[in-house]
Amino acid sequence: MKLEIKNVSKKYNRNKYGLKDFSITIEKGILGLLGPNGAGKSTLLKMIATISKPTDGTIILNRNNILKDANYIRKQLGFLPQDFGVYPNLNAFEFLEYIAALKGIGGPNLKTKIQQLLEGLNLLDAANKPIGSYSGGMKQRVGIAQTLLNDPKIVIFDEPTVGLDPEERVRFRNLISDLAQDCIVILSSHIVSDIDTIADQVAVMKNGGLLSQGNQEQLIKLVDQKVFETIINKEELKNFKDNHIVVSTARKVQGLSIRYISENPITGSTSKKANLEDAYLYLTKIN
Template sequence: MELRLDRLTKQYKQKLAVDRIDLELKCGVYGLLGANGAGKTTLMRMICDIQEPTSGEIFCNGQNIREMGEEYRDLLGYLPQNFGYYPEFTAWKFLLYIASLKGLGREQAAVRALYLLDMVGLADQKKRKIKTFSGGMKQRLGIAQAMLNEPEILILDEPTAGLDPKERVRFRNLISSFSKDKIVLLSTHIVSDVEYIADEILVMKDGRLIHRGAPEVVTKEAKGLVWECKVDSEDVDYYVERYNVGNLKNIGEQTVLRIISDACPCEGAVEADPTLEDLYLYYFSEEESGR
């Protein structure tokens, strides 16, 4: 299974949402990182063939996906960022409906729906209407519907939004067990999620792919940029205003700061091992904070 993006571009009037992206995806889990407005969702929607690129093409095993039509959609599972549902449907009925759209037979649909409901921990809630579900339950249902047709290409846009830590662990395990011989592309703001399960990280900024590589390789990019220092609590504001502070922890009258900076921020600061989150903050702190 191979997915190839060839100079994929999407422009909305003045805004270039996706800018000439060339990318090859083979079997594995890809974590797509980027600030809000980086173009992640637009890119995913184009890969899902629900948004037409302004220019460029997408090929699946060498075939243009627009020409493949049903054949391509048969390979696809998609969880959109804002997962839509029918509030009056029960979880069970909802999955059967999506299964019918995906072309599953009646029996196959029932078996698969039951399996996935069990897998996402909703088996005992299957007769409840979706409108009574919590945010996390809806998200788990969304994940289940995406996997109904055992897709070869699974696109998940913010799949862990609304999930509690236990559910996130369960989700990560689910994706890991599912991803064999498949392409899984997931975007998230929760960097640790992709750090654990992604084989490769894709970093998007202003519609362009600025980095790609294995998590440990990408993380190394932030080597020498992460500092830890202990400062007086009254000086914290000074550092927060001037530096990109990733974390702060109060210890008595002093505060330990984790700062992402090209240069040593203060006397006594020691270089720390970077994480993917540090890298994320390095690239996107301005977008996230609006500075």
């Protein structure tokens, strides 16, 4: 299972690119896509999902050019878009049956499978109510259920944890880890904590380009020995931000506790163990 994205660009007008000369190779496991808003994550995912076509470049899945044969990937794709809707007059069961029909899935097992999915996502009690009456989190779970209908080999989740409560997030992470045993899972988010515990590989994007790709240790190594913590006065914050990359601030009795990234720490700072969020902020700020 290999998905190769080669020199892909999406040009909107003369000067505006959604993606620019983007290349990445994705294999079985979980790829976490990190990047600020407008980095091009959703553009990339829509291209892989065959919703959008690149202006240049190719996307190849197992030696098949999916830009020429979109149905090759569609048959094995589970896609949860960032912002999706539902038919409000259908109930969850009917909606999933409809999506299954769209995907070309049927047969005697379908109803049982839908039941298993609804039950596993804690939607069975509400399965006979119209989806229009569902909360945001419930709709999101229906969205997750539909990705699994066709036993996908490539699963794309674009900001999947929006609307999920903490318990559901944990269950969702377990599900993704389970899925990644046999599939390519691409998980896009700008919330680092959604990715850092489960992603095998992390790609950081900004302005339509790939800043860095590697496993978590490789990325964290970029900021190794560069993360510090100190306490400053509130008035000094602006000046401090001009000279260092501030990761987080917290109010304390003594002043503001600052976690920051710098190659020249100020006196009195204590060195801290770097994490993925530090690496992500470092990469997106220096580029």
